[in-house]
Amino acid sequence: xxxxxxxxxxxxxxxxxxxxxxxxxxxxxxxxxxxxxxxxxxxxxxxxxxxxxxxxxxxxxxxxxxxxxxxxxxxxxxxxxxxxxxxxxxxxxxxxxxxxxxxxxxxxxxxxxxxxxxxxxxxxxxxxxxxxxxxxxxxxxxxxxxxxxxxxxxxxxxxxxxxxxxxxxxxxxxxxxxxxxxxxxxxxxxxxxxxxxxxxxxxxxxxxxxxxxxxxxxxxxxxxxxxxxxxxxxxxxxxxxxxxxxxxxxxxxxxxxxxxxxxxxxxxxxxxxxxxxxxxxxxxxxxxxxxxxxxxx
Amino acid sequence: xxxxxxxxxxxxxxxxxxxxxxxxxxxxxxxxxxxxxxxxxxxxxxxxxxxxxxxxxxxxxxxxxxxxxxxxxxxxxxxxxxxxxxxxxxxxxxxxxxxxxxxxxxxxxxxxxxxxxxxxxxxxxxxxxxxxxxxxxxxxxxxxxxxxxxxxxxxxxxxxxxxxxxxxxxxxxxxxxxxxxxx
Ligand code: SF4
Ligand code: SF4
Numbered sequence: 001x002x003x004x005x006x007x008x009x010x011x012x013x014x015x016x017x018x019x020x021x022x023x024x025x026x027x028x029x030x031x032x033x034x035x036x037x038x039x040x041x042x043x044x045x046x047x048x049x050x051x052x053x054x055x056x057x058x059x060x061x062x063x064x065x066x067x068x069x070x071x072x073x074x075x076x077x078x079x080x081x082x083x084x085x086x087x088x089x090x091x092x093x094x095x096x097x098x099x100x101x102x103x104x105x106x107x108x109x110x111x112x113x114x115x116x117x118x119x120x121x122x123x124x125x126x127x128x129x130x131x132x133x134x135x136x137x138x139x140x141x142x143x144x145x146x147x148x149x150x151x152x153x154x155x156x157x158x159x160x161x162x163x164x165x166x167x168x169x170x171x172x173x174x175x176x177x178x179x180x181x182x183x184x185x186x187x188x189x190x191x192x193x194x195x196x197x198x199x200x201x202x203x204x205x206x207x208x209x210x211x212x213x214x215x216x217x218x219x220x221x222x223x224x225x226x227x228x229x230x231x232x233x234x235x236x237x238x239x240x241x242x243x244x245x246x247x248x249x250x251x252x253x254x255x256x257x258x259x260x261x262x263x264x265x266x267x268x269x270x271x272x273x274x275x276x277x278x279x280x281x282x283x284x285x286x287x288x289x290x291x292x293x294x295x296x297x
Numbered sequence: 298x299x300x301x302x303x304x305x306x307x308x309x310x311x312x313x314x315x316x317x318x319x320x321x322x323x324x325x326x327x328x329x330x331x332x333x334x335x336x337x338x339x340x341x342x343x344x345x346x347x348x349x350x351x352x353x354x355x356x357x358x359x360x361x362x363x364x365x366x367x368x369x370x371x372x373x374x375x376x377x378x379x380x381x382x383x384x385x386x387x388x389x390x391x392x393x394x395x396x397x398x399x400x401x402x403x404x405x406x407x408x409x410x411x412x413x414x415x416x417x418x419x420x421x422x423x424x425x426x427x428x429x430x431x432x433x434x435x436x437x438x439x440x441x442x443x444x445x446x447x448x449x450x451x452x453x454x455x456x457x458x459x460x461x462x463x464x465x466x467x468x469x470x471x472x473x474x475x476x477x478x479x480x
Contacts, residue, residue: 010443010444010445012421012422012423012424013423015425015434015439015443015445015447016421016423016424016425016430016443016447017423017430019430019433019434019437019439019443020437022434022437022439022443023437023438023439026439038444039444039445040444040448040449040452041444041445041446041448041449041451041452041455042444042445042446042452043416043420043421043445043446043452043456044416044420044421044422044423046416046422047412047422048374049373049374050409050412050413050422051412051413051416051422052393053374053393053396053397053400053409054396054397054400054405054409054413054465054468054469055397055400055463055465055468056393056394056397057463058459058460058463058465058468061459061462061463062456062459065455065456065459107459107462107463108459110458110462111455111458111459112455113455155373155374155375155376155377156374156376158376159375159376159377159379159380160376160379160380160387160389161380169380194339195339195373195375195377197339197373198373199373199374199375200370200371200372200373200374200375201370201406201408201409201412202340202370202371202373204406204408204409204411204412205370205406205408205409206370206371209340209343209344209371210373212343213339213340213343213373278437281433281437
């Protein structure tokens with residue numbers, strides 16, 4: 001089998017707040033013949049909702065530096081976060097314009113990096129679905145997961161659609177298919193396509209509005225009687241896991257929906273233990289979900 | 298109560314819409330005020346923010362009013378408005394553009410400034426600022442510090458070099474060595 005090699009972009013939240021997602025991803029990757037090549041010295045992407053909101057030129061110059069690191073590796077970028085994806089894919093797109101590239105390279109002068117425009121950015125879901133393929137993933141599964149899952153895709157995986165590889169914005173089924181491949185059921189719920197509420201600087205500065213969005217989703221998922229929520233973005237993950245505790249406190253609710261990042265669910269299906277997938281590190285207990293599938297932490 | 302106002306000409310920035318057009322939100326003048334953006338907006342559903350109104354005010358040149366409006370900051374940048382706008386206006390980018398101007402005018406939330414300070418000082422907007430995170434990484438079999446700017450002091454210098462060149466430090470009025478890192 002050919003090895004699939006990528007420049008592995010970590011961002012901020014995964015390595016610095018949710019390392020369980022990093023650990024899970026590093027464990028499942030070799031089984032799929034994915035080699036994660038480090039991007040040494042990579043920074044914040046920088047976050048599209050905050051830094052791009054404050055100063056687009058600074059945002060673009062820092063993205064360019066990150067993309068340059070991947071160019072130096074000679075490998076396309078693999079990201080796990082929809083926010084990083086949004087930034088890096090927009091960065092790659094904006095920097096295709098020679099004038100913009102020249103302007104940004106002037107800013108980069110003195111950092112030892114220059115951007116050429118030779119790599120592209122791929123989200124984990126794209127790598128799994130398009131580069132690795134369903135068949136190859138299926139071959140690694142030794143323990144099917146029978147559970148009812150609420151899928152949350154997240155906004156920036158799909159939008160803006162003109163610089164995304166999917167060809168659709170609504171009726172997007174890639175993540176549902178990836179989850180069902182593991183033996184699970186993707187359960188429809190009200191407001192499935194709605195934003196988690198974390199982006200745009202809301203989680204940091206307008207928390208009440210941010211949590212109200214998550215609350216609405218928790219209510220809908222609870223009504224749909226799901227066993228867990230599966231996401232493909234660590235920032236959505238943070239909002240749903242940490243934010244669920246905050247929602248319960250703010251709104252007097254008692255939502256208890258276990259939150260899993262896709263590679264954690266995949267890892268369980270590949271035979272890794274819940275501990276190896278970092279499931280004992282969650283803010284909302286994952287125990288009820290594990291019990292349902294006959295495991296425990 | 299209905300707010301009856303006479304538009305005072307001196308307060309109008311007639312160039313705002315042109316500036317936005319030049320900045321890449323090139324179709325903004327074709328807005329038909331249909332309100333599809335407002336209808337699509339998950340934030341507007343629970344706040345006073347009306348996306349259509351923001352666009353209208355920008356088009357009319359109500360610069361100060363738009364830039365000082367706290368509602369500019371309840372957009373999650375979800376992109377739904379952009380996808381659904383029948384005139385294919387990049388509404389989300391328009392909001393980001395207005396936010397950039399708002400920051401230049403000094404309308405920045407303290408929480409957002411704090412994130413910016415972290416980026417300037419560490420290269421991460423969300424850095425490891427407590428040993429517990431390194432400990433958690435180690436418990437999970439990872440290196441205590443990730444192979445990012447956290448492991449390469451030279452890389453942090455590179456970020457700071459970029460930030461000085463773009464003037465981001467001045468934009469947020471960054472005071473080297475004098476920032477309270479508890480923010
Ligand atoms: S959806 Fe587009 S055309 Fe309609 S009001 Fe909003 S920006 Fe204007
Ligand atoms: S991008 Fe902002 S304004 Fe547009 S629909 Fe989403 S939250 Fe509303």
